[in-house]
Amino acid sequence: MQLSRLVTYSFDPNVGSYDRVFRILSGLALALFPFLTSIAVPPWLTVVLVGFGLAWLMTGLVSRCGMYYMLGLSTRKAE
Template structure:
């Protein structure tokens, strides 16, 4: 459906950051702006699906080039 444009290292970093932010949502119960931790859903989803809409818009890719 979508073209993969997120490389392996980029994927791992996105997943780790996304999980850390979501964990912060559950662990930091006293924060007044606690809902901002839910922004972690975005890097988590883009990391899991290996596609980033912003990369597509700007024509970027961190995937290695295929050898022909």
């Protein structure tokens, strides 16, 4: 594992298609939850949910997960 590749997201895609769809949908749900719910959400929790939701969404959109890279995992089918 090279730290420079991790920081620049220049490693090979390691998120498979089902994993990708799940990340995109759940990331959107997390990021939008505080704004679309009738439950009063504290401001700090809104920041946390939106932050995690956008990060999760990004891993789905770019098909790269830094945690998977560090652990040597992949849900993407071999070519």
